[in-house]
Amino acid sequence: MIQNNYSQTINKNEISGVNIYTFITNAHYKNRKDLLLIVFDDVYSYASLYTKSSCPSIPVDWCKNNLNKDKIKAILVNSGNANAFTGERGKKDLIEILGKLSIKLGCKLNEIAVASTGVIGEFLNTRPIIEALLDNEMMKRSTWHDAANSIMTTDTYPKIYFKQSNIDGQNVKIVGIAKGSGMIEPNMGTMLSFIFTDANVSKTILNKLLKEVTNNSFNSITVDGETSTSDSIFLVSTNKAKHKKLLDLSSPLLNDFRNDIEELAINLAKQIVIDGEGATKLVEIFVTGAVSKSSATKIAKSVANSPLVKTALYGEDPNWGRIIAAIGKSYEKVNLEKLNLFFGGHQITKNGRNIEDYDESIVKDYMKNDNLLVTINLGMGNYSHKVWTCDLSHKYIDINTDYRS
């Protein structure tokens, strides 16, 4: 277990206008929170990104095609069942739930965003979900901690982050929750993440910002190179902060906010890797000196997804030859003579070979840390990219052999 210095406990509802409800429905899991409903005081602006999987789940498909493009009133998330590859019946099940809920909330059906996570290919158990949503007794205010808990599957802890930011001298709040542990190499968001803010910014800013931030956070992590059918990320703003409304992402007044929201997203993304199935180490792969951003990203991902690199990390073996091989299988342009490789502060290669006075025993000690940095300086250009990954351990095999998640 890697020490988690990233998660925060937030028991207050930090964003005015955002109301959290969680439920134990027993629909798929037994006796654990498995349903999250977030209801807004009004319809709010949002931005969203979904998996690029060519086999998306029913909720992803529905949000992409049916959700109101401008504003939403609520978000509904169930865990334990992904409602993926369930065909016409899966769609019918979803519409039934949304129909009942929209009447209760007094909003349109297409103003409720949805996400599901869990087993693929089984039908939703709709009745206990609907019963819970309609039962006023069960409808009690919950905390962000409850919210993050209710969307977990194989996750071992809830992932939350809160950031006090500012725009134009006024306080702005950002809260994010996320879930994910296996089937993680998102190509858009993580399994699921929901970020809320009161920043008074346009929908255009939300859209652009979410893309920008996601590329450097959720799209830059990997546990097992698997992209899920259900990955979704939402950024919602209540627009209630006191600064004047901003319309353009290029405004310098947004500098702090941009940094803070990226910090929050990277933090949540790292929490997912720390909780990666069977992970014992959080490893940052930093590729620099690349000829393009895309080349840096490809090389970083090739190393981060290499099972031979990941097993060596698990064995705390500074087996740098495997990193060279993984760089090679990216098929990106490389000049071996210029490639400099480092574990932490320890230089390993120079001029196309192991450095002269290489002392492996020192590097072996470094590998015992549970937070590791691998720097690959290609010495060819000015672009760089960071990717976070974990090691590949026996526990990953155990979790995925013995348990149908």
Next chain:
Amino acid sequence: MIQNNYSQTINKNEISGVNIYTFITNAHYKNRKDLLLIVFDDVYSYASLYTKSSCPSIPVDWCKNNLNKDKIKAILVNSGNANAFTGERGKKDLIEILGKLSIKLGCKLNEIAVASTGVIGEFLNTRPIIEALLDNEMMKRSTWHDAANSIMTTDTYPKIYFKQSNIDGQNVKIVGIAKGSGMIEPNMGTMLSFIFTDANVSKTILNKLLKEVTNNSFNSITVDGETSTSDSIFLVSTNKAKHKKLLDLSSPLLNDFRNDIEELAINLAKQIVIDGEGATKLVEIFVTGAVSKSSATKIAKSVANSPLVKTALYGEDPNWGRIIAAIGKSYEKVNLEKLNLFFGGHQITKNGRNIEDYDESIVKDYMKNDNLLVTINLGMGNYSHKVWTCDLSHKYIDINTDYRS
């Protein structure tokens, strides 16, 4: 351990003009065969393919740039050290060995093909290799079995196949050897494979045939999605068979020979997967009904490389949802309504969902076999592709955590 019905024991030198020598040099391994020298009676035509890795080994780099394009006199292979990422000294070491050997064989330096396999980033121990090659006492004729043995690294058995073929009514022989167990998703050949024939065919035929056959065999297997720095494949012909010389691959006289050489290559490729690090199952992923060959290949590889699919196979769990997710992360076009999935003869999905009377207990029994077939009929077009993979077990982690290979 999967039962290996593929390997043959051939103790005779089946191809006249091809002379095998193997050595125990103790250069890197101790007390096991670690050096193979194949010397031809004359210079012979050959075709070769090498890794597309952007960090190729010194021998691959040398063969690509320096080896005589038409004919070769010998092939030299050492195991235990890949001579990869060894810079100028690695090149100097190789030239020194080839210089001494070419004088002994009375050929040009650039008529000796070379390959190395083993640890990356360490310098060759040249002295025992040169001593062995120059010592006439050690120069004793060996068998194909010895040859296949001497190129093994983490392999647990030698990979050999022999095929009696015919062209234009005349007998033609084909013998191939290969090695490979981990770092296997070749992008051209396997780790190493050498195929010999006496077919009297042009160099053009050898080149085209090797490409064609490699795409359906060595380029269609994966153990761990890793492409090595050292992958190389050679096809050499003595041209001694008695049929008239053929110049064009489209000749119908070549039909049997083409099939036979493909059968041999697929056989060797499957032997590598069976001996995949930690493998307990050989799994054929057959994608059919695709809109293009490239789409079929991408989908098959996406499934074959999915750690979640591979751990489910190890657990003998017919967790078909993970196959759907893996198809999705190929990002290839898919129509879920048309996708039909089968384990062996058992249909799993139809019309975008689980089939009506699906009985998982029967399929669970099927999963206990150590040879499995997963058929994915996309129902969209007329193209198909087969890929062979293995499961992902605890032993893969053990091998790659505890042992620097």
